[in-house]
Amino acid sequence: RLRPDIPRAAWDLKVLGGVVIGPWGGQAVGALLTLEVWFALETFLILTGINIHLLTGLSKASVIVIAGCLGTWSLSLPMSAIAKLSNLSVICMMGALVSLLVCGEMLASSPGASAARHDFLRPQGVPSAVAILTYAFSGLPCLPNIRAGMRRPEQYSSAVHLAFSFAVPYYLAVGCLGYGFFADATRESFTLNYVPYDGMPGRGVFITFSLASSALFAAKLQAGFPLYAAPVLQAMGFGVASESEPLPARVVGARVAFAITSVAFATCARDALVNVAELMGAILTMSTSVLFPVVAYVGARRVAEEPLKFGEAIGLG
Numbered sequence: 001r002l003r004p005d006i007p008r009a010a011w012d013l014k015v016l017g018g019v020v021i022g023p024w025g026g027q028a029v030g031a032l033l034t035l036e037v038w039f040a041l042e043t044f045l046i047l048t049g050i051n052i053h054l055l056t057g058l059s060k061a062s063v064i065v066i067a068g069c070l071g072t073w074s075l076s077l078p079m080s081a082i083a084k085l086s087n088l089s090v091i092c093m094m095g096a097l098v099s100l101l102v103c104g105e106m107l108a109s110s111p112g113a114s115a116a117r118h119d120f121l122r123p124q125g126v127p128s129a130v131a132i133l134t135y136a137f138s139g140l141p142c143l144p145n146i147r148a149g150m151r152r153p154e155q156y157s158s159a160v161h162l163a164f165s166f167a168v169p170y171y172l173a174v175g176c177l178g179y180g181f182f183a184d185a186t187r188e189s190f191t192l193n194y195v196p197y198d199g200m201p202g203r204g205v206f207i208t209f210s211l212a213s214s215a216l217f218a219a220k221l222q223a224g225f226p227l228y229a230a231p232v233l234q235a236m237g238f239g240v241a242s243e244s245e246p247l248p249a250r251v252v253g254a255r256v257a258f259a260i261t262s263v264a265f266a267t268c269a270r271d272a273l274v275n276v277a278e279l280m281g282a283i284l285t286m287s288t289s290v291l292f293p294v295v296a297y298v299g300a301r302r303v304a305e306e307p308l309k310f311g312e313a314i315g316l317g
Contacts, residue, residue: 012144014235017292020299029292033141034235036284038262039276040138041228044221045071045266046273050189051214051221060270068263071225072255075233076247079149085223090166092220097174099213103194104181106206110197118183128278135281136171137289139224145231188273191217233258 003019013033018026048067049060056063074082147156178190187193194210196203238254269276294316301308308316 013141013288013292013296016296016300020296020303029288030235032284032288032292034232036138036280036288037141037228038232039280039284040135041225041232041262042266042269043135043273043277043280044224044228045262046270046276047189048218048221049266049270050273051191051218054191054194055211055214055218061267064266064270065263067222067225068259068266070222071229072259074222074226075229075255077226082149082226086227089220089223092216092223093170096213096216096220097170097177099209099216100174100177100181100190102209103206103213104177106200106202107193108181110200118179127282128274131278131281131286132274133281134285134290135277138280138285139228140289142227142231145234146227189217229258229262 006015006019014026014030017029021029045064045067046060049063052058052063052067053060074085077085143160147153150156150159178186182190182193185193191210191214194206194213196206196210200206233251233254236254238251297316298308
């Protein structure tokens, strides 16, 4: 309705920004979205480094290099294969939730376990909590690319609704259980809290579930690499129009440069995961996933010459 001349498959958040704000708006939104998704990918690499380090003992820096190379290679996979990896990641998430339940309960019920300190409200932690909360929405800019690769794009809306119907209760459960078990001792990845002690009852079972949790989370994170990297490369002008055609040399070169840059940053920031996530959530995701949708909705109504109703204005405010 806004621009019938733009093909449906070509719409993404950058195009929407250009239509409702203007050319400069589209460029600004595109730059913010690119940085947001790239920073999210960096946190994925860091978390993969943490979990594989727990699993194998390899240094986090070595794991990040390997994960970056594997992730860049996975960009060459067809969308059908990436979709199967996404299905695998859902299974990994459920397995990791079971591991959290088992390990957390075993630690909490062990003799001599220290009482966790729980606060109903900690005002000084609110800014960090809000930043981390908005960080959780960092995958939204990837949705247009996913829609463009769907065989049945008419099912896109239903797929998004189903995905959020799963994601909201899942992450709510993980957050509540993680805080319930570990409270103020929670680490940047709660798999770091799975530390058995000498003489722990069921120590072997605990170690099995803790290692399984690290493996499952690492697999889930690695499966998401191409979904996050593709929009960044596309925004930079290095997207691929057809999966069946050989990759142009410029695209191969861009992917290599992208891998080197991403691995280098993640390696340098491997011990600053929380800072990276907070910075990204507070500035980038807040701009693109909270402020921009409001601006876009108001702008779309203006372009369509449909005035806002009073209730809509109050809700957006």
